[in-house]
Amino acid sequence: xxxxxxxxxxxxxxxxxxxxxxxxxxxxxxxxxxxxxxxxxxxxxxxxxxxxxxxxxxxxxxxxxxxxxxxxxxxxxxxxxxxxxxxxxxxxxxxxxxxxxxxxxxxxxxxxxxxxxxxxxxxxxxxxxxxxxxxxxxxxxxxxxxxxxxxxxxxxxxxxxxxxxxxxxxxxxxxxxxxxxxxxxxxxxxxxxxxxxxxxxxxxxxxxxxxxxxxxxxxxxxxxxxxxxxxxxxxxxxxxxxxxxxxxxxxxxxxxxxxxxxxxxxxxxxxxxxxxxxxxxxxxxxxxxxxxxxxxxxxxxxxxxxxxxxxxxxxxxxxxxxxxxxxxxxxxxxxxxxxxxxxxxxxxxxxxxxxxxxxxxxxxxxxxxxxxxxxxxxxxxxxxxxxxxxxxxxxxxxxxxxxxxxxxxxxxxxxxxxxxxxxxxxxxxxxxxxxxxxxxxxxxxxxxxxxxxxxxxxxxxxxxxxxxxxxxxxxxxxxxxxxxxxxxxx
Numbered sequence: 186x187x188x189x190x191x192x193x194x195x196x197x198x199x200x201x202x203x204x205x206x207x208x209x210x211x212x213x214x215x216x217x218x219x220x221x222x223x224x225x226x227x228x229x230x231x232x233x234x235x236x237x238x239x240x241x242x243x244x245x246x247x248x249x250x251x252x253x254x255x256x257x258x259x260x261x262x263x264x265x266x267x268x269x270x271x272x273x274x275x276x277x278x279x280x281x282x283x284x285x286x287x288x289x290x291x292x293x294x295x296x297x298x299x300x301x302x303x304x305x306x307x308x309x310x311x312x313x314x315x316x317x318x319x320x321x322x323x324x325x326x327x328x329x330x331x332x333x334x335x336x337x338x339x340x341x342x343x344x345x346x347x348x349x350x351x352x353x354x355x356x357x358x359x360x361x362x363x364x365x366x367x368x369x370x371x372x373x374x375x376x377x378x379x380x381x382x383x384x385x386x387x388x389x390x391x392x393x394x395x396x397x398x399x400x401x402x403x404x405x406x407x408x409x410x411x412x413x414x415x416x417x418x419x420x421x422x423x424x425x426x427x428x429x430x431x432x433x434x435x436x437x438x439x440x441x442x443x444x445x446x447x448x449x450x451x452x453x454x455x456x457x458x459x460x461x462x463x464x465x466x467x468x469x470x471x472x473x474x475x476x477x478x479x480x481x482x483x484x485x486x487x488x489x490x491x492x493x494x495x496x497x498x499x500x501x502x503x504x505x506x507x508x509x510x511x512x513x514x515x516x517x518x519x520x521x522x523x524x525x526x527x528x529x530x531x532x533x534x535x536x537x538x539x540x541x542x543x544x545x546x547x548x549x550x551x552x553x554x555x556x557x558x559x560x561x562x563x564x565x566x567x568x569x570x571x572x573x574x575x576x577x578x579x580x581x582x583x584x585x586x587x588x589x590x591x592x593x594x595x596x597x598x599x600x601x602x603x604x605x606x607x608x609x610x611x612x613x614x615x616x617x618x619x620x621x622x623x624x625x626x627x628x629x630x631x632x633x634x635x636x637x638x639x640x641x642x643x644x645x646x647x648x649x650x651x652x653x654x655x656x657x658x659x660x661x662x663x664x665x666x667x668x669x670x671x672x673x674x675x
Contacts, residue, residue, distance in 0.1 A: 205241065205242055205243040206241075206242045206243065206277045206278055207242070207243045207245050207275065207276055207277045207278070208236055208242045208243065208244060208245060208276075208277065208278045208279075208280060209244075209245040209246055209247070209248060209267060209270070209276045209278070209279055209280070210228075210232035210236065210246075210247045210248070210279070210280045210281065211247075211248045211249070211263075211264065211267055211279055211280070211281045211286070211287065212225055212228040212229060212232070212247060212248070212249040212250075212281070212282065212286065213225075213249065213250045213251075213253065213261070213264070213286050213287075214250075214251060214252065215252070215253065225249060225251060228249075228282060229247055229249060232247055232280065233247065236280075245270070245275060245276055248263040248264065248266060248267040249263055250262065250263045250264055257290060257293070258288070258290075258293055258297075264288075267279065268297060268300075268301075271301055271304055271306045272304065274304075276306055277305070277306060277307070278306065278307045278308075278309060279301070279306065279307070279308045279309070280309050280311065281308065281309070281310060281311070282310075282311055282312060283310055283311065283312035283313060284310050284312075284313060284315075284326065287308065287310065291327065291331045294326065295323070295326070295327060298317040298323070298326060299323075301317065302317060302318050305318075306318075310326075313325070362375050362431065362467060364413075365429065365431060366381055366384075366385065366412070366413050366422075366426060367381040367382045367384075367385045367426075367432065367470050368381075368431070368467070368468075375467050375468065376468065377468045377470060381413075382470045384405070384410055385426060385432060385470050385471065386470065386471060387405075388401055388405075388423060388426055388427065389426075389427065389432075389471050389475055389476070389479055391404065392423075392427060392479055392482060393475070393478060393479060393482060393625070393650075394646065394649065394650050395493075395646065395648075395649025395650050396649075397486070397492045398420040398423050398424065399420070401423055402418045402419070402420065402423060405418050406418055424483075427479050427483060428480070428483065430462075430476065431467055432469065432470045432471050432476060433469050433470075433471055433472065433473040433475070433476035433477075434464070434465045434466065434467055434468065434469035434473065435462060435463065435464045435465065435466065435467075435473075436462070436463045436466050436467060437460060437462050438460060438462075438463070439460045474621060474624065474625055475625065477621030477622075477625075478621045478622045478624075478625035478626070480621070481620060481621050481622030481623075482622055485622075493648075493649060495645050497514070498589075498590065498643070498645050498648060499528075499586075499589045499590075499655060500514070502652065502653075502654050502655055503528050503589070503654070503655045503656075503657065504654055504655070504656050504657070505530040505531075505532070505539075505579050505656070505657055506579075506656035506657050506658040506659065506664060507530070507539050507541055507579035507658075507659060508530065508532060508538070508539040508579050510530055510531050510532050511531050512528040512529055512530050512531065512584075512657055513528065513529075513531055514526055514527070514528055514586055515527055515528070515529055525585060526585065526586040526587075527583045527584060527585050527586060528583070528584050528585075528586060528589075528657065529580060529582070529583050529584075530579045530580045530582070530657070532579065532580055533580035538578040538579050538580040538581075539578065539579050540576045540577065540578060541576070541577040541578070541579060541659045544576075544577035544659060545574045545575065545576060545577055546574065546575055546576065546577040546578065546581050547573075547574045548573075548575075577659060579659065581659075582657055582658075582659060582661055584657055584661065584663065588663070589655065589663065590643035591643070592663045592665070592675050593643060593648055593652070593665060594640045594641075594642065594643055595675045596663075596665040596673040596675050597639075597640050597647070597651075598639045598640060599673055599675070600634070600667075600671060600673060601634060601637075601638060601639050602639075604634045607634075607671060608631065608634070610670075610671070611627045611628075611630055611631050611634075611669055611670075611671075612627075612631065614627035614669060614670050615627040615628040615631070618670070622668060623668060623669065623670055626650075626651065626667070626668035626669045627669040627670060629650070629651075629669075630651060630667070630668075630669040630671075633647070633650070633651065651667050651668060651669070652665060652666075652667055652668065653666045653667060653668045654666050658674070662674050662675065663675055
């Protein structure tokens with residue numbers, strides 16, 4: 186008995202039309218040199234012709250980074266945009282000229298190719314004929330990426346050597362001075378931007394006239410003076426202008442350097458590599474003596490948390506004439522509970538006051554009660570409370586705050602009355618002093634003595650421009666030391 190087998194015919198639907206592979210191209214050049222830009226244009230032209238005319242693939246587009254190093258991805262905007270499009274499922278394959286064009290950092294190259302592999306995106310390196318998605322792709326890619334990174338380090342060393350050679354020769358043509366406030370480039374040459382140079386001169390003059398950073402910034406802001414990028418004036422900006430040697434015509438090379446060409450982290454040069462100072466190599470905006478004086482002025486400001494203001498004109502300027510320590514302002518109630526302000530050597534706090542040779546001190550005798558004691562009690566008190574003498578200490582001197590402005594007027598008027606005596610000394614100081622600020626102040630003092638004359642009242646701006654410090658002497662006299670080197674004791 187035969188049984189007939191049942192055969193079922195399965196009719197399959199025709200296969201769906203396969204979607205075209207979506208292909209993108211990535212190009213990169215590390216510099217904006219003419220030959221490299223030509224190479225970038227050639228890469229673009231090649232991919233546009235080969236991919237846009239290929240009917241078997243869908244051409245997504247060309248992603249190109251111009252003049253950006255391949256050692257890091259932070260500034261490669263087109264590369265990051267390509268990676269994001271891959272994450273969004275818009276790209277199936279990436280074409281690039283070589284491993285070095287894709288990146289010169291071994292770690293970054295492996296991280297991104299692994300991520301792309303997990304997304305199903307293949308990277309094809311034409312020069313090496315290498316697919317990142319192939320089984321042996323990662324091993325070969327690791328070797329190629331390490332070689333590209335090593336080549337980048339070698340090129341970086343060669344560039345550094347070339348720059349240092351040009352520094353030794355005093356060549357500044359490649360200096361990026363157009364980024365510095367007050368300068369620009371005209372016809373490839375370094376030139377002064379006169380509109381900005383006026384502001385640079387103003388900053389230096391106001392600083393040397395005694396204004397602090399905040400006062401300079403407030404003045405610039407009030408006058409509507411713009412920065413290079415129309416940003417807000419900041420103390421860092423003012424300090425950068427005051428410390429830049431290029432404004433007096435000099436260039437100090439290698440103030441900072443990049444020890445690692447891969448991370449590109451800039452560090453301050455603290456003697457790790459040589460520095461090169463090229464004098465008179467750029468157009469000067471201010472005189473060199475003015476710049477040197479500003480540097481000495483900046484040293485004086487360092488460590489002074491509270492510079493003088495009109496309300497406290499002598500703050501941070503008063504010192505002990507015996508031990509040299511600061512004499513800050515204190516206050517106490519005296520004379521019928523009235524609050525009085527005075528200056529005293531700070532060494533009284535830690536009991537480190539210095540003895541004054543040849544002087545003794547007798548503490549003042551405190552008054553008794555306000556009634557008439559008996560003769561016996563009076564005699565007892567006179568014996569019991571009689572103060573004993575001791576060596577004179579620098580902390581025994583207290584000078585009321587109100588005395589300093591009057592004493593400054595006296596000192597200045599004394600200089601004016603005897604200016605013919607001081608002028609030869611000032612001229613000699615201006616010509617021979619090793620301290621740039623002292624020489625600058627001496628020259629300025631000569632002009633002030635001719636234009637200012639005697640004072641009837643305290644002048645804060647004049648004090649800031651001329652006075653270096655005040656010393657409190659053991660005899661309760663005040664010694665005014667001017668920045669020009671003159672000392673007047675009143």
